[in-house]
Amino acid sequence: MPYSTTKLAAISAGLSALVAMSSHAGPEQAPALDADASDPVKLGWMEGFPPPQNKLIGQPDSNYFSFPKLRWTVCHFRELLPTKQVSRGLGAPIPLPVAPEDKGIDYVTFTPIGSDTKMTWKDSLAANYTDGILVLHQGEIVYERYFGALREDGKHGAMSMTKSMTGLLAEILVAEGTLDENAKVVTIVPELEGSAFGDATVRQVMDMTTALRYSENYADPNADIWVYSAAASPLPKPADYTGPRGYYEYLQTVQKEGTHGEAFGYKTINTDALGWILARTTNKDVATLLSERLWRKIGAEQDGYMTVDSTGTPFAGGGLSAGLRDLGRIGQLVLNGGELNGEEIFPVEAVENIRSGGDKAAFAKAGYKALEGGSYRGMWWIFHNPHGAFAARGVHGQTIYIDPTAEMVIVRFASHPKAKNAAIDPTSLPAFQALAEYLMAKNATPEQPEE
Amino acid sequence: MPYSTTKLAAISAGLSALVAMSSHAGPEQAPALDADASDPVKLGWMEGFPPPQNKLIGQPDSNYFSFPKLRWTVCHFRELLPTKQVSRGLGAPIPLPVAPEDKGIDYVTFTPIGSDTKMTWKDSLAANYTDGILVLHQGEIVYERYFGALREDGKHGAMSMTKSMTGLLAEILVAEGTLDENAKVVTIVPELEGSAFGDATVRQVMDMTTALRYSENYADPNADIWVYSAAASPLPKPADYTGPRGYYEYLQTVQKEGTHGEAFGYKTINTDALGWILARTTNKDVATLLSERLWRKIGAEQDGYMTVDSTGTPFAGGGLSAGLRDLGRIGQLVLNGGELNGEEIFPVEAVENIRSGGDKAAFAKAGYKALEGGSYRGMWWIFHNPHGAFAARGVHGQTIYIDPTAEMVIVRFASHPKAKNAAIDPTSLPAFQALAEYLMAKNATPEQPEE
Numbered sequence: 001m002p003y004s005t006t007k008l009a010a011i012s013a014g015l016s017a018l019v020a021m022s023s024h025a026g027p028e029q030a031p032a033l034d035a036d037a038s039d040p041v042k043l044g045w046m047e048g049f050p051p052p053q054n055k056l057i058g059q060p061d062s063n064y065f066s067f068p069k070l071r072w073t074v075c076h077f078r079e080l081l082p083t084k085q086v087s088r089g090l091g092a093p094i095p096l097p098v099a100p101e102d103k104g105i106d107y108v109t110f111t112p113i114g115s116d117t118k119m120t121w122k123d124s125l126a127a128n129y130t131d132g133i134l135v136l137h138q139g140e141i142v143y144e145r146y147f148g149a150l151r152e153d154g155k156h157g158a159m160s161m162t163k164s165m166t167g168l169l170a171e172i173l174v175a176e177g178t179l180d181e182n183a184k185v186v187t188i189v190p191e192l193e194g195s196a197f198g199d200a201t202v203r204q205v206m207d208m209t210t211a212l213r214y215s216e217n218y219a220d221p222n223a224d225i226w227v228y229s230a231a232a233s234p235l236p237k238p239a240d241y242t243g244p245r246g247y248y249e250y251l252q253t254v255q256k257e258g259t260h261g262e263a264f265g266y267k268t269i270n271t272d273a274l275g276w277i278l279a280r281t282t283n284k285d286v287a288t289l290l291s292e293r294l295w296r297k298i299g300a301e302q303d304g305y306m307t308v309d310s311t312g313t314p315f316a317g318g319g320l321s322a323g324l325r326d327l328g329r330i331g332q333l334v335l336n337g338g339e340l341n342g343e344e345i346f347p348v349e350a351v352e353n354i355r356s357g358g359d360k361a362a363f364a365k366a367g368y369k370a371l372e373g374g375s376y377r378g379m380w381w382i383f384h385n386p387h388g389a390f391a392a393r394g395v396h397g398q399t400i401y402i403d404p405t406a407e408m409v410i411v412r413f414a415s416h417p418k419a420k421n422a423a424i425d426p427t428s429l430p431a432f433q434a435l436a437e438y439l440m441a442k443n444a445t446p447e448q449p450e451e
Numbered sequence: 452m453p454y455s456t457t458k459l460a461a462i463s464a465g466l467s468a469l470v471a472m473s474s475h476a477g478p479e480q481a482p483a484l485d486a487d488a489s490d491p492v493k494l495g496w497m498e499g500f501p502p503p504q505n506k507l508i509g510q511p512d513s514n515y516f517s518f519p520k521l522r523w524t525v526c527h528f529r530e531l532l533p534t535k536q537v538s539r540g541l542g543a544p545i546p547l548p549v550a551p552e553d554k555g556i557d558y559v560t561f562t563p564i565g566s567d568t569k570m571t572w573k574d575s576l577a578a579n580y581t582d583g584i585l586v587l588h589q590g591e592i593v594y595e596r597y598f599g600a601l602r603e604d605g606k607h608g609a610m611s612m613t614k615s616m617t618g619l620l621a622e623i624l625v626a627e628g629t630l631d632e633n634a635k636v637v638t639i640v641p642e643l644e645g646s647a648f649g650d651a652t653v654r655q656v657m658d659m660t661t662a663l664r665y666s667e668n669y670a671d672p673n674a675d676i677w678v679y680s681a682a683a684s685p686l687p688k689p690a691d692y693t694g695p696r697g698y699y700e701y702l703q704t705v706q707k708e709g710t711h712g713e714a715f716g717y718k719t720i721n722t723d724a725l726g727w728i729l730a731r732t733t734n735k736d737v738a739t740l741l742s743e744r745l746w747r748k749i750g751a752e753q754d755g756y757m758t759v760d761s762t763g764t765p766f767a768g769g770g771l772s773a774g775l776r777d778l779g780r781i782g783q784l785v786l787n788g789g790e791l792n793g794e795e796i797f798p799v800e801a802v803e804n805i806r807s808g809g810d811k812a813a814f815a816k817a818g819y820k821a822l823e824g825g826s827y828r829g830m831w832w833i834f835h836n837p838h839g840a841f842a843a844r845g846v847h848g849q850t851i852y853i854d855p856t857a858e859m860v861i862v863r864f865a866s867h868p869k870a871k872n873a874a875i876d877p878t879s880l881p882a883f884q885a886l887a888e889y890l891m892a893k894n895a896t897p898e899q900p901e902e
Contacts, residue, residue: 046763049699049727049730049731049736049764050697050699050700050762050764051762051763056762056763057763058685058761058762058763059533059685059686059687059761078529078533078534078535078536078756079533079534079535079759079763080533081533082510082529082530082531082532082533083529083530083534084529084530085529087604089604090544090603090604090752090753091544092543092544093541093542093543152541153538153540153541234509234510235510235686235687236510236686236687246501248500248501249501276500279500280500285500301541302541303754305529308530310509310510311501311502311507311509312497312502312507312508312509312530313500313501
């Protein structure tokens with residue numbers, strides 16, 4: 001570990017956690033506190049003037065992304081890190097239609113994966129450490145709740161759902177003919193010659209079937225994830241630091257291991273490489289693109305923002321924070337194939353391409369149990385289930401779950417103590433399916449007059 | 452200098468500059484580049500993926516607040532530092548009325564202070580390194596221009612105009628009876644006992660007539676400004692750092708020198724103390740208060756934001772960035788005595804108190820030549836001129852200039868190479884007066900039919 005010192009470890013610990021957890025997380029302990037006991041408002045994080053030492057979450061040594069602190073941090077990244085705005089523009093928001101309240105939703109029941117005991121929708125919210133959840137059915141809000149540190153006018157880390165936003169931008173450019181999915185990356189970003197990305201195709205990067213030598217073994221101080229984290233940190237580097245600075249320098253150091261296109265490997269650095277590809281293709285960074293292509297077009301009610309590295313590069317693989325309803329607008333736009341109120345925001349082919357799915361055989365090699373038979377396409381997760389559902393997903397329970405058959409979009413922000421969605425899927429995916437069926441049944445059998 | 456090391460100097464250099472320049476600035480060189488030659492867009496700062504080394508403005512060693520880099524930085528603080536949102540809420544903005552364009556404004560002429568040569572309004576914009584300027588007359592936009600790195604949907608550092616926002620909040624609370632201007636500070640913030648602030652009154656803090664031992668001699672490495680800057684920096688402290696952490700710890704170390712109430716002394720730390728007083732009075736930090744009492748009430752079209760220290764405390768003395776038209780809304784609201792579209796946003800007494808002015812004799816001791824006969828009240832500058840004009844002012848040319856007689860509000864964002872407004876007033880204050888007279892004359896003589 002040529003550059004590492006205790007100081008660097010301390011300095012980059014917080015961001016390392018953020019970055020690292022955005023892909024696979026290491027071994028974790030069982031949570032000590034349930035959702036209620038870990039409620040960040042009840043715990044009083046950052047309350048007081050100044051907050052007392054045991055309630056302080058700051059840079060750099062407070063380990064701000066450890067549970068239960070992370071329950072506060074997911075709503076406050078900008079107060080800890082430099083960020084770039086994802087502007088909504090200056091106009092009036094386009095309100096999302098709201099359906100009459102349906103009290104039945106809370107009592108929709110489902111059986112968690114690996115369990116014999118049924119659970120209600122309502123109980124699943126606490127089980128999943130939900131911070132905010134929005135359900136759209138046929139374009140109308142049928143359910144919306146806020147918990148923990150999130151309020152309707154707040155923002156929450158999208159974590160790796162950021163990847164799906166970056167991927168959607170790429171699919172849009174591919175559909176528009178601006179970006180050639182079959183091009184070798186080196187032809188777009190010459191600096192990546194000699195790195196693993198150079199001879200991969202844009203599509204392989206978009207679907208994460210690149211063959212990368214990239215270790216996320218947290219116990220190994222030489223693991224690539226630590227080098228990446230140190231490079232990505234916007235905080236000052238130690239004087240003796242000689243490693244790469246920023247996402248772009250780091251990406252040039254990534255070496256190949258294997259053959260591109262053979263196996264799906266969920267590695268955040270693919271999305272950072274895709275961000276670079278998009279920037280070179282459009283001459284705009286990902287935050288600016290998200291603003292121009294999505295946030296300014298959807299009638300968003302809040303700006304979003306992205307964390308940046310020390311060269312101002314937005315974190316394409318995990319840096320977005322946004323409002324719950326604004327991600328609902330994005331989800332609904334994707335469900336609608338890019339159309340909003342009769343206007344084509346982007347070509348329908350962008351969504352069709354995602355929904356068609358990726359290479360199932362390549363995906364199977366990664367061994368995701370709750371996602372068996374699934375695939376990954378354009379940085380979205382495709383379930384290949386009977387409803388044709390697909391999703392954006394991020395650590396600690398973030399999801400935009402789109403069920404085209406049920407005409408349903410669910411956006412969930414969460415701060416589950418476990419990073420991996422494998423811990424959260426059992427009380428989530430069956431709940432989403434049950435809610436889809438409930439909404440479809442309701443739709444199929446409108447209330448009839450008696451007799 | 453117990454804590455200082457070369458590393459600390461490097462780490463805190465950027466923020467030190469920001470903080471330091473917010474009050475009096477040290478000796479400066481003559482500008483090498485004029486407004487056009489220093490245009491940050493033409494210079495290409497932060498352009499490219501990644502930006503080349505000679506176009507990079509980043510943390511911590513790029514000296515980002517030096518001219519001409521500062522012309523980019525004033526529009527991008529959040530990309531370099533942690534910040535807290537000043538939320539506008541979620542509703543639709545209230546548009547500012549726009550008057551028909553008046554091409555005569557550009558040709559309004561005035562004589563700069565200390566000059567024999569007349570200058571046009573239009574030429575004054577470049578002379579002052581204007582980034583954005585908005586003129587409201589009788590509540591309508593009569594002039595609006597953007598230059599440099601600023602666009603209508605961008606934000607610009609308000610610098611010490613932040614003080615006037617904090618001061619306005621204090622005047623509102625005083626007018627509402629929530630804050631006693633005669634109370635000793637120690638009765639509100641007990642931690643300030645033993646510091647210079649403890650036995651000062653709230654009003655003395657609000658009017659900066661406290662007697663503080665506080666040196667801003669930049670050549671002296673032990674000067675208080677450096678200790679303050681190091682404390683205020685949100686960036687990680689060096690391992691050997693033993694100084695105060697955050698605004699609140701620093702304020703407790705400030706010692707008294709002289710007698711409170713006798714002389715005006717423009718020291719940013721007064722505003723930070725006032726921010727603490729406001730927080731303890733309302734249980735809300737200044738960013739939250741600005742949102743609740745102003746931004747959410749004025750139909751703002753953009754969120755603002757404030758830089759924060761490592762404990763999350765917003766920089767009450769200089770940390771605000773905001774949109775040009777939103778500061779126009781604030782200026783118009785102040786001119787209107789707190790009324791907007793028939794609604795009382797705050798009591799008129801808050802503005803009356805500011806306009807009544809501060810202690811002229813105390814102010815005179817500070818020796819501001821361009822402001823002779825003026826005073827400072829509630830963190831606003833009162834000119835005591837025939838028009839009753841008063842202003843928020845910040846380094847490098849920021850101003851909200853309110854002329855009640857002419858029913859005129861001017862908001863100017865600028866990035867003049869010199870920090871002190873003494874360098875900018877000569878081509879600004881006479882221009883504002885000339886424009887006021889032009890608009891009044893226009894109003895007095897509506898176009899007449901011929902003959």
